Structures are given as structure tokens and as C-alpha cells.
Amino acid sequence: MYDTAIIGSGPAGLSAALNLKLHNKDFVWFGSADLSAKVEKSEKIANYPGLGMITGTALNRSFSAQTDQMGIVLTDRMVTAVMPSEEGFSLLAENDIYEARTLLLAVGAAAAKGFRGENELLGRGVSYCATCDGFLYRGKTIAVFCGDRRYEHEVLYLAEQAEQVYLHVPYAGCEIDRENVEILQKPIVQVKGESRVTAIILSDGTEKNVDGLFCLRSAVAPAVLLPDLAVDGAHIVVNRRMETNLPGCFAAGDCTGRPYQIAKAVGEGNVAAHSILEYLSQYGQTQSK
């Protein structure tokens, strides 16, 4: 059992990881080896104290060097389900179960949303895991949202299973070129269906009939992961200690609301880590190996 599971490798998750590491906690940190795509893409950052005018790429590189220097390991897996357990939380990531006493959601603003209808139809045609559910769609028609280039191999796998794939990617330069894959020019905004998924709707109102929708993102919307989590629109509700409404579950960074700022995220990650340390202290002896 880990002391903490951190989901998200942006500035908030990173800031928390640094503090938990300094306190010798045993944690698993889920995220992308690239840390934050959002930071990476920032052209110039002028308002992060201590670093002057810096590019996002350079800042991300500094973040990465710091975690390496401290021996912090990142687990490049997508958490697709979380179950509150008696002792904390059970997390499912690519068919492995991770148990943790506390949970920190630092999943960013984008992941906090999800498509209209996605939550309601999860497990009834909406899936987050190509490997787990791909075989169910052999010979069928599916839609795929591929949030990051690094999931393209999963799209290819799905294209081998399904007869027809409607694909949307939010980035430029997608290299998938298969006869049965149609690249959608407009983004998906909604998934429809009564007992099961029947169609997706695009931003221009176009409807495509599908049997399923795969959402391949670096993180699943928190309200989907944890249905009892209190949210306010697309944001997780937290107090000044970064506690959510669920005991042992904390949140930090863009997923807790505006302003979407690196300084805010590192501050909240720091506060969350300290609240987690205090929460863990009730168990006396640390769980650290």
C-alpha cells in the first residue's frame, strides 16, 4: 500500500511529488514522461517567480532535471478507474491495481471536462481502454478521441478490430493513414445513446452513428473516476487545505479552477502535499518502504 497516489505530472503534481519525496513518503506518481504538455507548449513565461523570462520547454526541462536529481520516478500509465476502499483508494491503470492511503488529483483543466454524455454512458459504449475493450467492437463502428500522439498505437489497434473508425485528434500532424479510419475535421462534443452509445455529435452538429466511443487521454475526468467527488462545473471543489469532499482525496492545480497559472499550481501542489502529510500522520508509522 502506497502512502499516496498522485495523478498528473504538471506543475501541481510535480510540486507535491517533490515535497512527499523530501518527507520520505512512498508514493506512485502517474503521468506522462513529458511531464506537462501544456507547459511544454507555452511560448514565453514571464510571471513564474525566480526564473525570469523562460520558454515552456526550458521550464519543463528544469522540472524534469529536478525530479531526476531527486530520484522521483514517474509511472507513464493512464489511471482509468478509482475505487474508494476501506483503507484508502484502489486505482486501475492498464490492468494493474495500485493501492494507496491517499489520492491527489492533479489532472489539469482539460481532463476535468469530458464530453457531454460521456460520464452517463461509461461502460455502456464509452471506454477509456483500447486493450481492455477493443475486442468488443470487432466488425463494428466506433469513434475514437486520441488526446495525445503517444496513444496513436492504441488507435491502430482499435482500427484492426473495428470495421470503421471515426477519429478526432486535437493536435496537428496525426500520422494515422488507414483505409477504415476517417479523420474528423470537427471536434466531438457529445456522445448519445439511451441504454448504450448510438452516436456522436460534432461541433458543427453533424451526427455519426457509432457503437462505441474510446476516449484516449492522459487522464480521465475526475468526476468520472470518482462519481461522489464534489465538482463545480468542470472544477473539483476544494478548501484552502486542498481537501476535496472525500476523506483522503486531495486536488491541486488547474483542475481546481482558475487562474490557470503555473505559480498557482505549484502552490496548491505544495499545500496538498502538506495536508497529505498531516492526514497520513494519523496512521502513526509511515507506510514508507
Next chain:
Amino acid sequence: MYDTAIIGSGPAGLSAALNLKLHNKDFVWFGSADLSAKVEKSEKIANYPGLGMITGTALNRSFSAQTDQMGIVLTDRMVTAVMPSEEGFSLLAENDIYEARTLLLAVGAAAAKGFRGENELLGRGVSYCATCDGFLYRGKTIAVFCGDRRYEHEVLYLAEQAEQVYLHVPYAGCEIDRENVEILQKPIVQVKGESRVTAIILSDGTEKNVDGLFCLRSAVAPAVLLPDLAVDGAHIVVNRRMETNLPGCFAAGDCTGRPYQIAKAVGEGNVAAHSILEYLSQYGQTQSK
């Protein structure tokens, strides 16, 4: 009339200043040319994201370079009184009045306290301004708390006026050597008196009869500056937007509570600046020159 007055030059005040400057706001920033004595004295900082393992001195130097680069000016004066006005706040600093639409308190944890009895006896023997009130104590006995080396010239001025001075300094290497100045080995914990100051009490219980107490600090306790400000013990009460209970008055950094961390302070300074921008937007046209 300034858009904003920031009191405090630690990481919280700095973070806010960077953001207000980027948004072309016209603000006055009160603090020490050395920025943060607390950061300066930190031996090693390992948990500030982006800078690896760094000394406090080096971090403070980076902070300073960044403000210079952006043309941000620091006003090295102590604010000794704040009056809410119809349009915002009037601040008194060394006999000059500054008017500002909004106020950000980023005064740190130490200044948030003050001695027992200090608030009650302010103006009745307790003073924050040697230049303003020193002459009142000619031939009398006073106590002086000198919070920083850079106020030692004020202590010397007071020693010229008063017959006897009890001095306490919280730092090492005070160079004041006057016949009528007795350096107290124990810190002052309380100031006593009914209608006026009559004595101070030290941490070991010793009482010294005095006619007045001068507190020379980089910032005055917020609850003294603004008697209607809601506080919880030594901390200013704020919400997630860093709003205090007083409209137009915000707070950030150590003065809002634990954890006392640089990352938390820069995060809160950033959030406060964004809340201030939103608050100012109600006045339409910016006040910027």
C-alpha cells in the same frame, strides 16, 4: 490613485507584482530592497519547482533580477497606518500618504503577530515611527524592538532622545554600543499599561518599566493596520480567491497561514493578483498612467 498597493516584498508580494506589471497596472510596492530576509536566510531550498537545489541567497537574487528586468520598483518604506477610504485605501508611510484602489497584504508570518498588548496600546505609548514620535520621549525611558539591521539608525536617533533605552534585536551582530542602550538578552513578549504604556515583559517574566515601546519592523501587524480585518489567531482569514473580509483588500503568503512555503506564497500572490485584476475591472478603464 494607484490601482494597488502591495505591502511586503517576499515571494507572495513579488509574485503579485510580476502579474500586475504584466497587466500594466499602476501599483506601489512597499518592502525591503533585500526582498525577503526569510528567503535570504534559507540555507537550502529543494522543493521550489524549477530551480533544483538552491540557496536562499541565490533564489532571492533571481527574484531581484526578475523585478529589475521588468522595471518593477520597490518602495523601501514602512507602512504604519492604513485607512479605508471611499475609493479604496489611504496608506501612511513615513509621513507620506499613498492612495490605492485595492490593497494586498503580503507581510509574512512574523509581522502578522505583534506583541501582546501592542494593538491595544498603539498611540498610547506604542509607536511604529521613530521620526514621528521620538521627540515625545525626551529624557524618558523606552523599549525598542528593532526587527532588522536597517532600522538601527532609528534606534540611534531614539537613543539621542530618550534617557534610557532597552533594546531587543532578533538577529545576531547588532553593532549599537551606547551607554544609555541596554541590549536585552530575552525577547519582549508583552507590553503593559492601562491608559498608557507602563512596562514591557520579557520571555523569562522580567518586567522593565518604560514610558514607551517602539516596534521597528518591516511591516506592521495587519490586524493593527486594519482593525476590522478578520483574523484567526495570527493569520488573516482569506477565501480561495485570496479575498479578505474587507472589499478590495486581499492577502497572500505566510500571513494567511501554514504551510510557510515559498511555493505556496508565489501561488497565492498569483491568485491574489488575478482577483485584484477582476476587482479592478469593475472600474472599467484602468487607473494606469
